[in-house]
Amino acid sequence: MVDADSTRTTGTQKTKIIHVGLGGWGGDWERNAIPPVTEVERVAVVDAHEPTLRKAQAALGLPDELCFTSLTEAAAAVPADGVVVTAPMDFHVPVALEALDAGLHVLVEKPFAGTVAEARTAVERAEELGLVLQVSQNYRFYPGAQKARQLIADGAVGDLSVVHVDFRRWDHDEPADGGYRHYQFPHPLIYDMAIHHFDLLRMTTGREAVSVYAKVTDPPWSRYTEEASAVLVIELEGGLVASYRGSWVSRAPQTHWDGEWTFEGADGYLTLTGRGNGGPADDEVRLGLGGAPAEPVELTTPDLWGRSAGLRQFARAIRGGPAPDVTGRSNLGSVALMEAAATSAASGRVEPVERIGGTTA
Template sequence: MPVRIIHVGLGGWGGNWARTAIPEVSEVEVVGIVDPVAATLDAVRTDLGLPASAAFASLTEALAGVEADAVVITAPAVTHVPLALEALDAGKHVLVEKPFANTAEEAATAVRRAEELGLVLQVSQNYRWYPAPRVVTELLEADAVGEVATIDVDFRQWDNDLPFEEHPHYRFPHAMINDMAIHHFDLMRMITGREPVRVYARASSPSFSKYQDEAIASMLIELEGGLVVSYRGSWLSRAPRTAWAGEWSIQGSDGELWFTSRSGEPNAVEGDRVTIRRTQDDEAEPVELPTMEHTDRQGGLQAFARSVTGGAEPETSGRDNLRSLAVMEAAQRSAESGVPEDVVVPE
């Protein structure tokens, strides 16, 4: 029997979730949709072929109006924790879009509540659900390039053309760090199996930027054991674009492991690539990648459904995601203070 879900937040990216991601996962069934904007709500309801009785202006109304097992939250980030707490207090499991919250301590309130109630709380860190980073994780676990000495990560996109009023990211607080680099922080933790302990970040905002906050950031991120990651990210780069997961060079005693992932539209895996180079003079050899049943948001949603129905705790549980959020916070603090900041994970 599929997990019955209420989907909250249908504008923009949430509408994309509703129309293209959720319908692909047979383990879930949408029994209610929620959005405060009547036109948005009706458009999604019509596209999904749902009855008027399944559409609600608020989560409170939906919880009272339909029988559900879980709530999927794709509303604006500032609403994530309040909505999650309401759903949890109603006895529902929760899947929430990233970033989980704008502070780790706020997110921790929902994590604690889910644990008290014995409910699943998962964050959609969709970049994990692609073949390249999953293969790289396995290769590093197997010491494929020996002792890892350094990791370099580059992310480059140009996203500065729409008017400020129409752009979905211009007003996002610290858009480079909070909205984009959170993906890369999470991948960093996944592939290395190490937790970040300290971040030194510098952010900048050229005069032509339309972003409310800095859209360029460079960071040194120290992981457990002293491994240092060099990170460069920009929403304002005129250099060749990277894929959304960036370009990663992982250098060890026995060679270099290089990968990129999530190019193009969501679920596009054609651009995923992994190579191994043994010395500076060797050709990089491609690594074969597996075919995955579900990628991107669908992969995370499938994992959520299986966890709700008695499976293992999701790898991107709310508890685990506090560590990715804590890196984001440390980077933000360092960019503002100009000094390295420790990664502080709330209990």
């Protein structure tokens, strides 16, 4: 456990983190997201499910004294600066609050929470204590999305008139009775996947959502308990409209994880795709002006991307550097759009999106 001010150090001192949640995605963090970030040191792991903890312990080769079933026990036993939370969504805010109350900074996986009200409890607690609370909206940390935001902000296509987004995947073909957890995930398209695209929509356009209409269009072969595909119409500030078609069960040609984006403006259009399995190399942005065919825009490959880039931001913010791109408060606008979309899918009506104010950064 550390005092909030004691982590504001300089130099090469590593930021010590406790990792909570070692299931499938948490294990991927351990293998792929944490190791590239030389500025952090994972000093303990926590999972309340003993079999999951022991499986991870064996895979990571960790001694017993670094493995815990309770964050409170870990924080008392191991000096740490922050906590990375990759537990299931329902545990995000409870674990974040536990960490904050222990004096630890928090990086939490998306979706931050199922409702704005729940997410706000952690945001307000972090602000009260003066601690960093960051959300891992990792799709922001890819060169294509960064370049699209820059070009739109610079007026490259003029005033935006409409945005189209298509996402198509067929990645989860496990038997319906095989225990695959995403089949039972609440609102699997909207909460687990579209939250990425909602966040990118806010980031690239610099606008907050005003309202959303969501129509579920699940095919008969879907094995998901709740909607795995939907068509949405999203109104943003200034009257900008975005159309979104997303599916976890599409038989059509597959998109990258970003999906396929078209931003139409007064002077031309911009296309974006990326976040492929090949990393930043799959990112592509094209710009077409004055009716001419769209041409590729040069992208710069960063040294870190995705979750690793976000984790580095977290470490630097803890040590007194700039605030992360996605603070808990700035992420409330994405949670609000996600919550309203799920409400619309259930109600069949256009639903207003809770106004958070000034949070697209």
